[in-house]
Amino acid sequence: MANIKDIAKHLGISVSTVSRAMNDHPDVSEETKSNVMQAVRALNYRPNALAKGLIQKKTFTIGLMIPDIADPFFSELGDAVESKLFEHGYQVIYGNTKRNPAKEKQFLMTAMERQYDGLILTPDHLDEEFVDLLTNLPMPAVFLRRRTPPGLSMPFIDVDHHRAALDAMDHLIGLGHRHIGFIGMPDNSFIGNERLRGYRERMELSRLPCDPTHVETGGRSIRDGREAMERLYARHSELTAVFAANDLLGIGALEWLARRQIPVPQRVSVIGFDNLNLAELHWIQLTTMEQPRPRMGSRAAELLLRMMEDKALNPEPELFDTKLIIRGSCASASGNA
Amino acid sequence: MANIKDIAKHLGISVSTVSRAMNDHPDVSEETKSNVMQAVRALNYRPNALAKGLIQKKTFTIGLMIPDIADPFFSELGDAVESKLFEHGYQVIYGNTKRNPAKEKQFLMTAMERQYDGLILTPDHLDEEFVDLLTNLPMPAVFLRRRTPPGLSMPFIDVDHHRAALDAMDHLIGLGHRHIGFIGMPDNSFIGNERLRGYRERMELSRLPCDPTHVETGGRSIRDGREAMERLYARHSELTAVFAANDLLGIGALEWLARRQIPVPQRVSVIGFDNLNLAELHWIQLTTMEQPRPRMGSRAAELLLRMMEDKALNPEPELFDTKLIIRGSCASASGNA
DNA sequence: CTGAAAGCGCTTACAG
DNA sequence: CTGAAAGCGCTTACAG
Incomplete structure (x- = not known):
């Protein structure tokens, strides 16, 4: 695929200028910008996110650890998380752990290696090794539908x-x-x-x-x-x-x-x-x-968003209210033996 | 987080040696390897996957575009894809498109920018712009539960x-x-x-x-x-x-x-x-x-694996057989008016 | 078996 | 408004 040098060469300008044009930097002339846009189309150029992430230390990626993506409870929760985060330009990476302790840990490792910006976690196995990994986590995290294990300080979203x-x-x-x-x-x-x-x-x-x-x-x-x-x-x-x-x-x-x-x-x-x-x-x-799955998912995303903006922030945990939904499966016991 | 230089400095050796030890390269001494392993633990070092991917042109990431992750049909299909790919060291990135044309295109762009190694696609909107993106796709792709649009040559897995x-x-x-x-x-x-x-x-x-x-x-x-x-x-x-x-x-x-x-x-x-x-x-x-969802998902993954290994390969499409499952919802019409 | 150097594709002060 | 240069954190010939 074409890279930034190809664009620069094609237009006879420097890569710095191309970079600035690509990012809509204020002090590059409209003319240059439109030239760059044209070249981008012509050469089918897409900036390499790895290079970008490496230098900016920001990947616009967040990890969502979930016990089972096929469980309707969690897929709906995930939807809520994803759509909130998507609004803010983040891509969510699902970690479908299948409640497997090894996969949970592996997801954490992957998240660190791939430089995710934040994590939303619904782990099932809070053993020592797992908590250890969490202790040295370089990015903010919030627990969703889980409580924060003792010794850690990230917030959680759950119901009582x-x-x-x-x-x-x-x-x-x-x-x-x-x-x-x-x-x-x-x-x-x-x-x-x-x-x-x-x-x-x-x-x-x-x-x-x-x-x-x-x-x-x-x-x-x-x-x-x-x-x-x-x-x-x-x-x-x-x-x-x-x-x-x-x-x-x-x-x-x-x-x-x-x-x-x-x-x-x-x-x-x-x-x-x-x-x-x-x-x-x-x-x-x-x-x-x-x-309230949608509200919980979206709230977890909000907390994470804030924490990513201000790393010093440590929001309070939040407990959401449940609601009794009455349908036909319960009746008065009076008629019974 | 600690980087490779920190490890090198810590041990008084070069980053090249650290790199080789990390990747279990044959010609680095056992002693050095074990020193490196120790330092890795001590400094809590994880190699940066962005830097690695940038230089190796390989990210061990594959994108799985799916209409709706909450639809049990697709979450099961996804499971099959994921577990096959996981065996081979790949992480799958779910693209939950919600059948939204803009999201489908965006997923493709993201995949290109983030240098995914391959793609498994279940798109719903095969308009011109989408097919255009596909024409210039820099990585192999296979269609799953969809047919390949005319003009493109990647294989598909579907039923008849x-x-x-x-x-x-x-x-x-x-x-x-x-x-x-x-x-x-x-x-x-x-x-x-x-x-x-x-x-x-x-x-x-x-x-x-x-x-x-x-x-x-x-x-x-x-x-x-x-x-x-x-x-x-x-x-x-x-x-x-x-x-x-x-x-x-x-x-x-x-x-x-x-x-x-x-x-x-x-x-x-x-x-x-x-x-x-x-x-x-x-x-x-x-x-x-x-x-046969599990077989279809797993087969799509297999084809992709092969295509990634040999970029010249272009496997034939495959159609899987369906099977009539008889339960209680159908009966003979004889008793009817 | 080990190290110095170049380079992956970007961004960002710095200078002009 | 634009460019040259350094650098992000790795890997990999090349040389020894």
């Missing part, structure tokens, strides 16, 4: 999962349910544990049974939800409600109940968490706790 | 949409259906039109009615499918089957039918296209034409 779980449980208990099961995420998930903590607290407060046999954890997918529901029901057929720690698990629970012809919500109510688009499908109509 | 539509129609007609509607994509979609062409050909071959009132096009989403089904049914309540050009449209059709309590498949059969994971949900059980 515990508070939201309390709200979900209040809804169920307010409906008169006494026998409530919990379907949760893997035990190492902070988020899953916060939601579980909310479940336990409310159950205990109301002196309702919530021993470990009422809890099934370990998954995130529809299939996991199906299997968890099956096990839960085998142990406790007296259950009239289930709190699923995310919508996918909730949908799986609904699926198992439907297969078994156990009527929802008449016999069993199900509440989810996330408010995926899927949750409003006609057959699903899942009552759930909505997390 | 027309052939697959024929197969889908054969299934419906074989089941005894005579009144079949079509729910399709926007009129400018090549893929949508190929599928529509298959529908028409088979209908005409069997002398079945397929005038424009039997066809509703213009969308891709569940919601579009719902609305199309409504319009189709309003005009032709005698329909006993519908061919939806993708699963999302098919699911929308199913949703509308369910809301109206029109039994599927007893009263109306629905066939889709894609075989999304969603299609096997208990309530949906959509019969559909499967496209």
Whole structure:
């Protein structure tokens, strides 16, 4: 491809002038500028971003580490991040980690080597090595839908999962349910544990049974939800409600109940968490706790933008409110056994 | 961050030696290598990929242009591309175009400026300007789930949409259906039109009615499918089957039918296209034409890998076979009016 | 086995 | 308004 020298030679001027014209520098004559533009078209010239980045120490690139790009929750969050950043001229590089610790670390290394200007992180494995890498991070970063690990100081954007779980449980208990099961995420998930903590607290407060046999954890997918529901029901057929720690698990629970012809919500109510688009499908109509994904993604991008502008800045973490979305999957427990 | 000079100074050796040690060059002593490794750890040194790329003319970066990262069809395709390329040391940069013509072009410009080593493309707008950009592309490219526009010579990976539509129609007609509607994509979609062409050909071959009132096009989403089904049914309540050009449209059709309590498949059969994971949900059980996404994505990556190795290579396009997946949404038309 | 030097393609003070 | 020169952080012949 043509380079800046070719343009300079073509026009018989210096590369400095070409460079200034390309960047629309104020003190280069209009005539020169238009000559340069013409030559650029003629020679199909595109400035080399590597050279530019090397010297300017700015790549207009930000890394977005995401557990799973195919998970609708994260692809929507990513969309929000990307469109905000795009407005400001940044390109976002998705790091689709698949929740693989090695990939998470590798993404960080790559980000450093490729001189990204900033990072938005949703890691799943905050082990020592990972935190170590973060300690020496040369660019600003913000955690999204995750909390900042102890010892680090970057801001985070999240919802209060515990508070939201309390709200979900209040809804169920307010409906008169006494026998409530919990379907949760893997035990190492902070988020899953916060939601579980909310479940336990409310159950205990109301002196309702919530021993470990009422809890099934370990998954995130529809299939996991199906299997968890099956096990839960085998142990406790007296259950009239289930709190699923995310919508996918909730949908799986609904699926198992439907297969078994156990009527929802008449016999069993199900509440989810996330408010995926899927949750409003006609057959699903899942009552759930909505997390404001667009606002969260866009806010994380804003914080990062500010931090890149002023490296000394260290914004406060922010917790967003969740919202109960009532659909058809929960009903009053009164009609039940 | 520390650079190569810092390491050299720290050890009292030259940058050339450091460079060679970093790249595990055969003729540098083991002792020097281990010294360098130590210094690298001590100073937290990471080589600058911009400088490296600038000089080596290789960035180990490939661009993947995708219409919508949140569309499960494409996120799975992307996964396959990414994991194949990752094995070979490449990072993939997602270009989430949202089917926006400006974004598609911009992604191409970015790819050129940032010196990507190759491109995998799923564009939606093949206008003149776009084709022009492609003509002067300095790196190899392959089209995925798209055909190469006339005048260009890069290979493509796709399925034979027309052939697959024929197969889908054969299934419906074989089941005894005579009144079949079509729910399709926007009129400018090549893929949508190929599928529509298959529908028409088979209908005409069997002398079945397929005038424009039997066809509703213009969308891709569940919601579009719902609305199309409504319009189709309003005009032709005698329909006993519908061919939806993708699963999302098919699911929308199913949703509308369910809301109206029109039994599927007893009263109306629905066939889709894609075989999304969603299609096997208990309530949906959509019969559909499967496209082998993992194989297609991985094959596109393979072709690109080869083309990057040997720039003179120009592999042949490849068409993959689709497969009919029979679930519960289609039944024999015999019981119908 | 190691080092000095040139160069990748840009930008940016500095001088005029 | 324009140009010559230095430099960003690397790699790679070339010479020893």
